[in-house]
Amino acid sequence: MKITSSQALVVNAPQFFDDPEFQTWLMDGTRKFTWHQGIKPDEWSDTIVLVDPSLNGEGTDSEMPEHIWDQIVEICKKHFAPTRESSHIMVRLTNIK
Numbered sequence: 838m839k840i841t842s843s844q845a846l847v848v849n850a851p852q853f854f855d856d857p858e859f860q861t862w863l864m865d866g867t868r869k870f871t872w873h874q875g876i877k878p879d880e881w882s883d884t885i886v887l888v889d890p891s892l893n894g895e896g897t898d899s900e901m902p903e904h905i906w907d908q909i910v911e912i913c914k915k916h917f918a919p920t921r922e923s924s925h926i927m928v929r930l931t932n933i934k
Contacts (some may be wrong), residue, residue, distance in 0.1 A: 841844065843924040844917055847931060848909070854878040854932040858902040869898065872930070882932050887925035888913050 846885065852868075853859050863873055873882035889895040892914050899906050913926050 843927055844852055845914065845927040845929070846916060847929045848912060849931045849933050851932050851934045853905050853930060854882060856902065856905065859905055860899045878932055879911055880932055880934075884930045886928050886930065888928055890917070890922045890924065892917065892918045892919040 852863055854863075861877065863869070863871065863882070864876070869884060869908060870886070871882065871884040873884060885911060886901070887897040888910060892910060894907075895912050896906075896910075909930075911927065917926060
């Protein structure tokens with residue numbers, strides 16, 4: 838067993854979940870780290886994305902709508918310095934209005 842700690846943020850961003858392009862991405866059938874079920878995102882639709890620790894714009898879900906992914910990366914840049922660590926930055930998106 839190997840255990841490592843990682844960097845993480847929780848971002849409450851109901852405006853992401855209200856965005857039609859984000860909703861399309863969220864429900865497009867590709868595998869995601871999310872609790873979302875059904876058609877309309879609600880307060881249980883938390884979604885986790887992983888941002889590359891180099892903060893160069895790459896990550897597990899960088900194919901989501903660019904205008905939202907860019908905001909997530911910028912938020913990470915405000916809280917973390919770029920690094921070559923192997924662990925991605927975990928960002929949990931919440932939808933609490």
